[in-house]
Structure formats: structure tokens, C-alpha cells
Amino acid sequence: MTVEPSDFSAAKDCVSCGLCLPHCPTYREYPVEMASPRGRIELMKGLAEGELQPGPALEEHLSLCLGCRACETACPSDVRFGHLLENARAVLKDAGASGWTSSALRRLFLNQVFPRPAVLSALASSLRFYQTSMLRRWVQSLLRLMPGPVERLEALMPDFTAPWSAPPPELPAHGPERGVAAFLTGCVMPHCTGEANDATLEVLRHHGYRVLTPKDQRCCGALHLHSGYQEEARQLARANVSAFEATGADVVVTSSAGCGAALKEYGDLLSRDPEWAERSRAVESRVRDVHQVLAETDPPPPMGRIALRAVYDDPCHLLHGQGVSLEPRQLLRAVPGLELVEAKEPDWCCGSAGIYTVTHTEMSLRVLDRKMEDLLSLEPDIILTANPGCLLQLRLGVARSGSDVPVHHVMELLARASRGPDLTGPDELRRHGLTGERTR
Amino acid sequence: MSPTVDPAVRSEIAGVVGARYVFDRDEEKRAYSYDASLIRARPDLVCVPGSAEEVAAVVRVAHRHRVPFVARGAGTGIAGGSIPIEGGIVIALTRLNRILEVNIPDRYAVVEPGVVNLDLTRRVENEGYCYRPDPSSQKVCTIGGNVASNAGGPHCLAYGVTSNHILGMEVVLPDGSITEIGAPHLEPGGYDLTGLFTGSEGTLGIATKIICRLSRSSExxxxxxxxxxxxxxxxxxxxxxxxxxxxxxxxxxxxxxxxxxxxxxxxxxxxxxxxxxxxxxxxxxxxxxxxxxxxxxxxxxxxxxxxxxxxxxxxxxxxxxxxxxxxxxAVARIKPMYYLHDGVVPRTRLLWVMKKIAATAAQHRLTIVNVFHAGDGNLHPFILFDPADADEVRRVHLAGEEILRACVECGGTLSGEHGIGIEKNEMMGWIFSEQDLETMRRVRSAIDPAGVANPKKVLPSGARCGELSRSPGSAPAGAWI
Structure with missing residues (x-):
């Protein structure tokens, strides 16, 4: 199934009014038209018309896009930019227009690592060994002698030091059961943000959900889709549709905004596949971000006091991709003692954007630095977000800013609140963190 | 391949602004071929200078080689003012986006041309001040572009258009020299050049610093x-x-x-x-x-x-x-494309002209929707169409022209706030006599004798311009959609 000209018909809805421009992080940092949504749509129109050919210029300009979809929220004509971009990237990928190094890197991760739990697990173990042994210090001192892409990669590496084991296929609700949720663990999350997954399970159970975690689930395919690997994304989507429909759960839940946004478009992704179109739409209709599910719990379960000043940073794929921004705030405001403060630009991307941090490090860090300046100016005790990529990126941002503000998933904080006892303030947070004792 | 500029020009400009900010691949020319209007034309080269000095140096290169240049802000214009209709160089001013000075006691701010309109108000609103002109695109459009088109906005009914809020500016003239006009304080005597440059649509030079009047926000x-x-x-x-x-x-x-x-x-x-x-x-x-x-x-x-x-x-x-x-x-939800007009009528003729617009729509089998500044008689009829329908496109241009004719007939004018650009320059003869236009031409050629600053804009191109307006059916379809 290749991309068809009709896949670009959304581009015709763009009337080039330019209202998207100020919302685009790359345009704000690099104010040239090709780095703006309107400019990119124009280039994609050219590609669809056959007037522009896949090649280095298109690759350069279209790959600079973070895919944050802030332009979609801003667009008065409802142009589905994210959808257009995925199709354009598929055309470029099929034409082999991507540069050698970035496409080799993408191929390696997208085909060999993310879709394969065993490979990912082995890689995580080796990285864990690397990060906990003397080897890391030795490599870092060596890299300091020859700065460049490898040194940057080393510095960007997420923390793999806490091992995570998959939960049992079924966990009962705490107290009376309200419903059954099937949980998508995500591919990378178990290895570098495992605490957030544990917390999600705990909070769901605390809210009365029995949680099923199907063993045969796979990577959601979002990263593949964003890089133009549509066929690979479809394969993963089929596997997940079949794994999640088999659970019969009321809702399919994820605490990863990026995965949620992808799952919510499975219907579109498989719309031309007669065997899967209907099944994928049926599963898609049950997909909810965990915040959406929890915000509906009425009355909310009791929670302990958490005396902290917190700022919530919207993940783009939750805010723009799924239109979810009130629910996380509603849940946090319900935590006794928590002071929730608002950033000046809560809709500004953090620059994580999947593997963008690796492929476009400079732009990613510029976007991140602006985010950190905004967040840290609020002097929060804790920064909260709702997507693993953002979580890791914000931690990198905190470190780059020379700060030590902890960054956590909203679920970690809610889990701590539901577990009790009261968290007395920033000092206690600094000493003991949010995790405390694991309860599974 | 579209035409390119002389390699010497390219390398001189790259020497000024740096290779990273010079663009001339087909993709890049296409990205600078449009604004928010329907008019399109590709530049031969695009550059994005980082300072007033760089703008002046680029203009000097263009002037020396007699290559036309066009300044561009956010590209939200609706009269094609920033479209490089003669090719040449597009000078994008989006990097010149600093607010250089805010002086609350004396109520002015000095900004670079690429500063976004709303950003100036945001900067001073906590102190109880604002910059009054508020075009609907104020979250995006730049103050440089506002000055070029003498932009308006809903609140101009009470506070006047851009020219009422500009106190002075630094301008790179078409030969690349830099001059200062106006002043932050009282009118400095001599000719009112600030008035002349505001609304000149880039035909007299490029503003590189703009002194804006700050107003007290209403209680x-x-x-x-x-x-x-x-x-x-x-x-x-x-x-x-x-x-x-x-x-x-x-x-x-x-x-x-x-x-x-x-x-x-x-x-x-x-x-x-x-x-x-x-x-x-x-x-x-x-x-x-x-x-x-x-x-x-x-x-x-x-x-x-x-x-x-x-x-x-x-x-x-x-x-x-x-x-x-x-x-x-939001109009794009009704039909894929629109042609937005900007005619003005005396307020007492609003009802008359609304009926005229409705009749025109019926006669040409078109959908025309209206959202406009009723208080000052500034119409904004959107004529909707599908660009794939060539006959509809032809009727769109006929209807647009008839609506503007009606505005002029009842004592109004061609444009309230969008500017003349390349869209209505041939219609200038409807409202100005040949002598009026000749006076304007003489002013223009005194400042730009070489004719390199945004050529073919604002004034009619022909010698007997009043008679050169497009005759029915001759709309240059390809260039306008």
C-alpha cells in the first residue's frame, strides 16, 4: 500500500492564512517559511503535484518538523497536518531521499529495535550495565577528547538504571471493580520510565479498574509512522488490534501520549485494509488516555496530601494530538495540598519528538532550552508530564540548566497520593522521591 | 527550473547574510511565492538578513545590479504586496524581530520590522499600555508589514489605522542608504515622510526600525x-x-x-x-x-x-x-478557496452595497460571505470558489471587480486596510485622476529612480492607467489562484 495523491488532499484546505506560524516551534527558532507549517504544506503540495521531486531539499525541510501538531490546534481550516506529514515522509522514504546516516539510524531503531521486545530488552540490559559500571566514566573521558555526534548521543542517553519487569497479565482492582482496562505498556517505557508504568497500573487499580496487560502487544508504531515507515506501522497496528480486541476490556489505556495518539488513528491507518478496517476502528474507539479514564471516576478515590508546587507540561501528542489538556489538570487540582502553577507557554513543545533529539539535536535543544526557561522561572518543586519522551527530554533539560528539580509522570504523583502517607514538602521529595515502596 | 539571479549577485548576498540564510532551490522559491492572497510569483533568490546593516548591504547589491527586490514579513498580506511579481530578490525580515526599546513615560516603542503585532502589546500590557492597530492576523502579522500596507483592524474605528500610530522610522532607501524619518516626540517639521512611507507597500524602501506610539489601555x-x-x-x-x-x-x-x-x-x-x-x-x-x-x-x-x-x-x-x-x-470550510476584497463605502450606503453584493453573487452564481468592519464602512466580502473550476474562477474575478466598482460609484474606495499591491493597482485610475497618479509617480521615482523597490506595485503599470483595468474575461487566471 503506497501513498496516493488523494492522501494529500488535506493540503488543499490550507488557504495560506499563516495563523499557524507563531505556534510552530521550528519557525519561531528558525523563522524561514520552509520551517513553518504553511511552508511545509506548500512543499507537500508541490510533491503531490509532481512539481517538486523527493530529494535533499524536501528531506531537509520536512525532516526539521517536530511533528508536534501545534499547527493543527491553531488552524482555523482544520488542515490535518500530522497526517500530511506522515504521508510525505513515506514518499521521501520510499524514494530513498533521506540522508544516509539519519536513514541508517532510523532503520536500525525502527526495524530492529523498537518492534522487538527481546532486542530492546537486551539493549536495555547492556545499557544498564554500561551506565552502572566504571565503563561509562572511562568512555565519557575518552569522548571528551573527541567531541562530536557520538559524545552528544552519549549525553542524550536516557537512564536505564532501574530494571522493570512486565506485570502479570491480570491485576485486580483495589476495592469494588468499576471497569476493566487493557494496558499498553509501550516499547521503550518499560526500560527507561518503568516507574511511570507501575504508577499507571497502581492508580488505575486504585480508581477501581481491573487491569489486563496482554503479553502479545507490540510497539504502537508511532515512531515508524512519523518517519514514513507506514507498512511497518501497519504490521504493528494489526498485532495490537488483535491483542487488545482479545482482552474484551472496556477501555484500552495508555499513559504515553505519543502511543495514545497513534492508537487513536489505527482506524485511518488500516482503513484501506478490508480485513482490518472495521476491527481497527472498533479497537480505536475504546482507546483512552489514562487521564481521560481517571477524570471520569466519580466520586474520585481518597488521596493523601502532597504539599508541593507543581507545574504540568502538556505533551504535544496529548494536547494537540488528542485534545486532552483539562483532565490532567483536573486530576492534579484534586490532590490535597498540591499547588498547580501554569507555564507562560504550556503549548510549547519540549523538543523530544521521538527520535528527533538524536536526528536534529541542535534544534531539539534550542526548543528544549526555551521550555526550561519557562518552566524553571516558576520555581516548581516538581515538573510533571504525561509522555515518556517528554519525561526524558525534560530531565535532560533540567540537567542542562544546572537545576535539580525532579521530573515525573503525573501518574507517579497520583500513585504517591493514593498510597499515602502525606508528603510534607520539597525536602521530603528530595530525600525520598515519589516512589517510596513499590506496591504491585 | 525557474530562472536564477546572476551568480555574482548570489555570492555577494551570501557574503552579507551568510550562506545559511540564502535560498534559491526550487522548493525554497516556491515557499516564498505566496502570501495570504491568491496571487503567486516566484522570486529568483530569497535572503533572510539578521540586521538593518545586512538589509542595507543586500539592497545595495540589488541596486548595483539593478535586480528588483521585495521586502516580506509574515506573508499574511491579502493584496499581493510582498509577491515578487517581477522575480528578483525576496528580503524576508522575519529575523529582525527584536523590540529594541520600550519607553513607557514617553509612550513609544522602537521595534524591528519583523516584530509580530501582538507581541508588542503583550510586552507592554502589564504596564497598562498597548499598541492600538489590531489586524485580524495580529498574532502573526509583523509591524513592518502593517506599516507597508497601512493596516487596520476592528478597533481602528475608534483609534485610526497604522499611520495614526507610527511616529517615525529608520528606512533603507532603494539605493541602500539608510535614513531616519520622524521622531519619537512631537512632529519634527519638514515634510511628513513618516506619513508618506506608511502605506507605501515597500515601493520607497524598507523600514528597519519603527517607532510605534503606545496607548494607554482602556480602563x-x-x-x-x-x-x-x-x-x-x-x-x-x-x-x-x-x-x-x-x-x-x-x-x-x-x-x-x-x-x-x-x-x-x-x-x-x-x-x-x-x-x-x-x-x-x-x-x-x-x-x-x-x-x-x-x-x-x-x-x-x-x-x-x-x-x-x-x-x-x-x-x-x-x-x-x-x-x-x-x-x-474558517471560510475554507465552505469552499476550498476564497478571494477576499477590502472595498470601502460611506456608512450610509452599507445596506445598498450589501444588496449589490448579494445581487452580484446571484448573477454570477457564486457564494459570497461577509465579515467586515461595519462601523467604518470597510467591507470584506469573501468570494468563495474551487480553484479547480476554471469558469468559476473567471466569474470570481468579474464579481470582485463589480463589487469594487460599486464601492467606488457610491463614493467609497478600493481598499480600507489591505493595501493596493498588485491586486488593485490597475484600478487606481477609478479613484485618482491622471494628474494625481503622475504626482505619485514623481514621488516614487524621486526616491527610487532605478525602479528596483517592489516594482509593478501600487501604481498602474500603463501610461494611461485609468483605461488599462482588466476588461471582463481577461483575468490572468493562472497567476491568481
């Missing part, structure tokens, strides 16, 4: 919405409000189709079954606001308003305005 503001079952009643209410001597800060009208499109796009809370709504805003000292709003309310009801409501919170007020300001983009 209180009240926003009201009046809905009507008949367009005539809404138009009559506008006339009644103005005649009563209550000048609102803004008085906007939207018709049925646009109301529906806006509701679908942003959910502003307009009644979707009304034929027309008036969005009315009054502001000023808290004392007296109630009296004014009572007067407006009774005038609106007298003319048959079926509903009149006042925004009860800032949130509700923003929502009402979000609908108005998002109208331009």
Missing part, C-alpha cells in the same frame, strides 16, 4: 453581540449607532454563512440560525460605560435585534473575538 471594556433575522436590520443598526454619536471601539458585522463556518471552526457561541450578527465593543473609563452600552442596546433592539447579549467574563469576551479573528481561515 474597562464591554463586548456585545446582537443577532438579526434580516441583514437589513443589522445594517440599519450600524447606521443608527454611528448616527447617535456613540463611537464603539469596534463594530463588526458577520453574515449567516460566516457565522456557521466560524461556529464549526472555533465554537465562538454565535447563533447559527441568525442572518447577521453585530459584534460591538465599547471601552473607556468605567464610569459612563453603562450608559453607552444601554444606548447601543436600545438602538440594536429598535432595529429588530432578536437577541442582544453582553459578554459576562473576559473568557467569554475572548471567545466572541476568537470567532471574528478566526473567520478568515
Amino acid at each position: 474597562a471594556v464591554r463586548t456585545m453581540l446582537a443577532s438579526y433575522d434580516r441583514m437589513e436590520d443589522a445594517a440599519a443598526a450600524v447606521e443608527a449607532i454611528i448616527a447617535a454619536g456613540v463611537i464603539p471601539a469596534a463594530l463588526e458585522m458577520m453574515d449567516r454563512e460566516i457565522i456557521r463556518a466560524v461556529e464549526a471552526a472555533v465554537g465562538a457561541g454565535y447563533p447559527v440560525d441568525a442572518e447577521a450578527v453585530l459584534l460591538i465593543e465599547i471601552e473607556g473609563p468605567r464610569d459612563g460605560l453603562n450608559e453607552s452600552s444601554d444606548v447601543i442596546k436600545s438602538l440594536c433592539l429598535d432595529q429588530g435585534a432578536r437577541e442582544f447579549r453582553t459578554a459576562q467574563s473576559e473568557e467569554e469576551r475572548q471567545k466572541l473575538w476568537k470567532g471574528r479573528k478566526g473567520a478568515l481561515g
Whole structure:
């Protein structure tokens, strides 16, 4: 199934009014038209018309896009930019227009690592060994002698030091059961943000959900889709549709905004596949971000006091991709003692954007630095977000800013609140963190 | 392949702005071939200078080689003012986006041309000040572009257009020399060059610093919405409000189709079954606001308003305005493309011209929707079409021309705030005599004898321009969609 000209018909809805421009992080940092949504749509129109050919210029300009979809929220004509971009990237990928190094890197991760739990697990173990042994210090001192892409990669590496084991296929609700949720663990999350997954399970159970975690689930395919690997994304989507429909759960839940946004478009992704179109739409209709599910719990379960000043940073794929921004705030405001403060630009991307941090490090860090300046100016005790990529990126941002503000998933904080006892303030947070004792 | 500039020119410009900010691949030329109008033309080269000195140096290169150049801000113009119709160099000013000075006691700010309109107000609003002109695109459009087109906005009814708020500027003249005109304080005597340059659409040079007047924000503001079952009643209410001597800060009208499109796009809370709504805003000292709003309310009801409501919170007020300001983009929900006009009529002729527009739409089998600054008679008919339908496109141009003719016939003019650009320059003979135009030409050639600054814009191209307006059926279809 290749991309068809009709896949670009959304581009015709763009009337080039330019209202998207100020919302685009790359345009704000690099104010040239090709780095703006309107400019990119124009280039994609050219590609669809056959007037522009896949090649280095298109690759350069279209790959600079973070895919944050802030332009979609801003667009008065409802142009589905994210959808257009995925199709354009598929055309470029099929034409082999991507540069050698970035496409080799993408191929390696997208085909060999993310879709394969065993490979990912082995890689995580080796990285864990690397990060906990003397080897890391030795490599870092060596890299300091020859700065460049490898040194940057080393510095960007997420923390793999806490091992995570998959939960049992079924966990009962705490107290009376309200419903059954099937949980998508995500591919990378178990290895570098495992605490957030544990917390999600705990909070769901605390809210009365029995949680099923199907063993045969796979990577959601979002990263593949964003890089133009549509066929690979479809394969993963089929596997997940079949794994999640088999659970019969009321809702399919994820605490990863990026995965949620992808799952919510499975219907579109498989719309031309007669065997899967209907099944994928049926599963898609049950997909909810965990915040959406929890915000509906009425009355909310009791929670302990958490005396902290917190700022919530919207993940783009939750805010723009799924239109979810009130629910996380509603849940946090319900935590006794928590002071929730608002950033000046809560809709500004953090620059994580999947593997963008690796492929476009400079732009990613510029976007991140602006985010950190905004967040840290609020002097929060804790920064909260709702997507693993953002979580890791914000931690990198905190470190780059020379700060030590902890960054956590909203679920970690809610889990701590539901577990009790009261968290007395920033000092206690600094000493003991949010995790405390694991309860599974 | 599209034509390219002399390699010498390219390398000289790259020497000025750096290779990273010079673009001439096909993709890049295409990305700089449009603005928010329908007019398109590709530049031969694009550069994005980082300072006033770089702008001057680029202009000197262009002047020496006699290559035309066009300044460009955010590309939100609707008259094709920044379209490089003769090719040449597009000088994008988006990197010149610093607010250089804010002087609250003396009530002015000095900005670079690429500063976004709303960013200036945001910068000073905590101190109780604002920059008044507020084009609907104010979140995006640049002050440089506002100066070029002498932009307006809903609140220009009370406060005047851009030229009333510009105190002076630093300008790179078409030969690349830099001059300063005007001053932050009182009018400095001599010719009013600030007035001349504001609205000159880049034909006299490029502003690199702009001194903007800052105004005290109003103490209180009240926003009201009046809905009507008949367009005539809404138009009559506008006339009644103005005649009563209550000048609102803004008085906007939207018709049925646009109301529906806006509701679908942003959910502003307009009644979707009304034929027309008036969005009315009054502001000023808290004392007296109630009296004014009572007067407006009774005038609106007298003319048959079926509903009149006042925004009860800032949130509700923003929502009402979000609908108005998002109208331009929301129109695309009705048909893929629109042609937006900007004619002006005396306020007492509003109803007459609305009927004329409706008749024109019927005659040419077109959908025309209206959202406009009713308070100052500044129309914004959107003629909707599908660019794939060549005959429809032809009718769109005919209808547009007829509407503008009607505006001029009843004592109005071609443009309220969008500028003349390349869209209406051939129609200038409808409102100016040959002698008037010759005077303008002499001013232009005194400042740009080489004719390199945004050629073919504003003034008619022909010698006997008044007669050169496009005859029916000869709309240059390809160039206009």
C-alpha cells in the first residue's frame, strides 16, 4: 500500500492564512517559511503535484518538523497536518531521499529495535550495565577528547538504571471493580520510565479498574509512522488490534501520549485494509488516555496530601494530538495540598519528538532550552508530564540548566497520593522521591 | 527550473547574510511565492538578513545590479504586496524581530520590522499600555508589514489605522542608504515622510526600525453581540449607532454563512440560525460605560435585534473575538478557496452595497460571505470558489471587480486596510485622476529612480492607467489562484 495523491488532499484546505506560524516551534527558532507549517504544506503540495521531486531539499525541510501538531490546534481550516506529514515522509522514504546516516539510524531503531521486545530488552540490559559500571566514566573521558555526534548521543542517553519487569497479565482492582482496562505498556517505557508504568497500573487499580496487560502487544508504531515507515506501522497496528480486541476490556489505556495518539488513528491507518478496517476502528474507539479514564471516576478515590508546587507540561501528542489538556489538570487540582502553577507557554513543545533529539539535536535543544526557561522561572518543586519522551527530554533539560528539580509522570504523583502517607514538602521529595515502596 | 539571479549577485548576498540564510532551490522559491492572497510569483533568490546593516548591504547589491527586490514579513498580506511579481530578490525580515526599546513615560516603542503585532502589546500590557492597530492576523502579522500596507483592524474605528500610530522610522532607501524619518516626540517639521512611507507597500524602501506610539489601555471594556433575522436590520443598526454619536471601539458585522463556518471552526457561541450578527465593543473609563452600552442596546433592539447579549467574563469576551479573528481561515470550510476584497463605502450606503453584493453573487452564481468592519464602512466580502473550476474562477474575478466598482460609484474606495499591491493597482485610475497618479509617480521615482523597490506595485503599470483595468474575461487566471 503506497501513498496516493488523494492522501494529500488535506493540503488543499490550507488557504495560506499563516495563523499557524507563531505556534510552530521550528519557525519561531528558525523563522524561514520552509520551517513553518504553511511552508511545509506548500512543499507537500508541490510533491503531490509532481512539481517538486523527493530529494535533499524536501528531506531537509520536512525532516526539521517536530511533528508536534501545534499547527493543527491553531488552524482555523482544520488542515490535518500530522497526517500530511506522515504521508510525505513515506514518499521521501520510499524514494530513498533521506540522508544516509539519519536513514541508517532510523532503520536500525525502527526495524530492529523498537518492534522487538527481546532486542530492546537486551539493549536495555547492556545499557544498564554500561551506565552502572566504571565503563561509562572511562568512555565519557575518552569522548571528551573527541567531541562530536557520538559524545552528544552519549549525553542524550536516557537512564536505564532501574530494571522493570512486565506485570502479570491480570491485576485486580483495589476495592469494588468499576471497569476493566487493557494496558499498553509501550516499547521503550518499560526500560527507561518503568516507574511511570507501575504508577499507571497502581492508580488505575486504585480508581477501581481491573487491569489486563496482554503479553502479545507490540510497539504502537508511532515512531515508524512519523518517519514514513507506514507498512511497518501497519504490521504493528494489526498485532495490537488483535491483542487488545482479545482482552474484551472496556477501555484500552495508555499513559504515553505519543502511543495514545497513534492508537487513536489505527482506524485511518488500516482503513484501506478490508480485513482490518472495521476491527481497527472498533479497537480505536475504546482507546483512552489514562487521564481521560481517571477524570471520569466519580466520586474520585481518597488521596493523601502532597504539599508541593507543581507545574504540568502538556505533551504535544496529548494536547494537540488528542485534545486532552483539562483532565490532567483536573486530576492534579484534586490532590490535597498540591499547588498547580501554569507555564507562560504550556503549548510549547519540549523538543523530544521521538527520535528527533538524536536526528536534529541542535534544534531539539534550542526548543528544549526555551521550555526550561519557562518552566524553571516558576520555581516548581516538581515538573510533571504525561509522555515518556517528554519525561526524558525534560530531565535532560533540567540537567542542562544546572537545576535539580525532579521530573515525573503525573501518574507517579497520583500513585504517591493514593498510597499515602502525606508528603510534607520539597525536602521530603528530595530525600525520598515519589516512589517510596513499590506496591504491585 | 525557474530562472536564477546572476551568480555574482548570489555570492555577494551570501557574503552579507551568510550562506545559511540564502535560498534559491526550487522548493525554497516556491515557499516564498505566496502570501495570504491568491496571487503567486516566484522570486529568483530569497535572503533572510539578521540586521538593518545586512538589509542595507543586500539592497545595495540589488541596486548595483539593478535586480528588483521585495521586502516580506509574515506573508499574511491579502493584496499581493510582498509577491515578487517581477522575480528578483525576496528580503524576508522575519529575523529582525527584536523590540529594541520600550519607553513607557514617553509612550513609544522602537521595534524591528519583523516584530509580530501582538507581541508588542503583550510586552507592554502589564504596564497598562498597548499598541492600538489590531489586524485580524495580529498574532502573526509583523509591524513592518502593517506599516507597508497601512493596516487596520476592528478597533481602528475608534483609534485610526497604522499611520495614526507610527511616529517615525529608520528606512533603507532603494539605493541602500539608510535614513531616519520622524521622531519619537512631537512632529519634527519638514515634510511628513513618516506619513508618506506608511502605506507605501515597500515601493520607497524598507523600514528597519519603527517607532510605534503606545496607548494607554482602556480602563474597562464591554463586548456585545446582537443577532438579526434580516441583514437589513443589522445594517440599519450600524447606521443608527454611528448616527447617535456613540463611537464603539469596534463594530463588526458577520453574515449567516460566516457565522456557521466560524461556529464549526472555533465554537465562538454565535447563533447559527441568525442572518447577521453585530459584534460591538465599547471601552473607556468605567464610569459612563453603562450608559453607552444601554444606548447601543436600545438602538440594536429598535432595529429588530432578536437577541442582544453582553459578554459576562473576559473568557467569554475572548471567545466572541476568537470567532471574528478566526473567520478568515474558517471560510475554507465552505469552499476550498476564497478571494477576499477590502472595498470601502460611506456608512450610509452599507445596506445598498450589501444588496449589490448579494445581487452580484446571484448573477454570477457564486457564494459570497461577509465579515467586515461595519462601523467604518470597510467591507470584506469573501468570494468563495474551487480553484479547480476554471469558469468559476473567471466569474470570481468579474464579481470582485463589480463589487469594487460599486464601492467606488457610491463614493467609497478600493481598499480600507489591505493595501493596493498588485491586486488593485490597475484600478487606481477609478479613484485618482491622471494628474494625481503622475504626482505619485514623481514621488516614487524621486526616491527610487532605478525602479528596483517592489516594482509593478501600487501604481498602474500603463501610461494611461485609468483605461488599462482588466476588461471582463481577461483575468490572468493562472497567476491568481
